[in-house]
Amino acid sequence: MQPIEVQEALAAAVEEVLETMCFSAVFSSSETAFPEQNDGCVLMAQLRFEGSPSGEFQLAIPMPPARTIGSGFLGKEEAEISDEQTREVVCELANMFCGSVLSRLEAKTAFRLSHPELVSVPCGTPFDPPGIARWFELEAGSLAASVSFRQAL
């Protein structure tokens, strides 16, 4: 498996999930961070996957785009959505992104995902994941997703 394949899987998975489940479009995506990504506070969800290969998936998203995506996912106005509901949607997004990426990379081997967990990240901390990451520009901001494998690619 080549890093470019992982990048392509990340791009396709995030775009498909956001468009189908959240009615939210991706304007562009990149292998490098957008300038505004490192400003402010982000929600970070992570989960482990067991299979062939095994590893970890991370999703980092600031609250404003998370709330917009949550609005589309739950079918409610942004003002109606609590912070707790926004966090639940972010965890569910991490789960769907990861499952979609893995299915694209390895369609024949079953995998098992752990429950997504929110990780506390100090505001202003740059998203600097250990694995292969991709940044996505959305209407209300941006998000970043990364995959790291236990076995080196």
Add this chain to the structure above:
Amino acid sequence: MKLSVMIVDDSPAMRSFVRRVLDMSGLEIERCLQASNGQEALDLMNGAWVDVVLTDINMPVMDGEELLQRMSVHSIFRAIPVVVISTDRTECRIQKMLSLGAKGYVTKPFTPEILREQLEQSLGVAHATD
């Protein structure tokens, strides 16, 4: 036909989404019960009949596989069609869930049309094998 549906998922956000997609699908939903795991679903079904169960796989307490196994040996619940909703689209997982008794399998992400198609197909299969 008005349907009574059971949604089983440990994510409240996902349960809300499935409920919304059911409304968007055009199916007539008379009642929608929700459970956060397989055990809770079985407990609820002991007190209320449902026409179809939509379940996730990975859940705490009782996962989707065990829910299917329990339902398949139950004198009444084995007649209720189960549709699995999962992020896992690998062929071996799909085949395993179908071999355990699932009548349909929907992979995330999905549209209202896909969910409706799977539900109608599953209900048709269930009725045909009654």
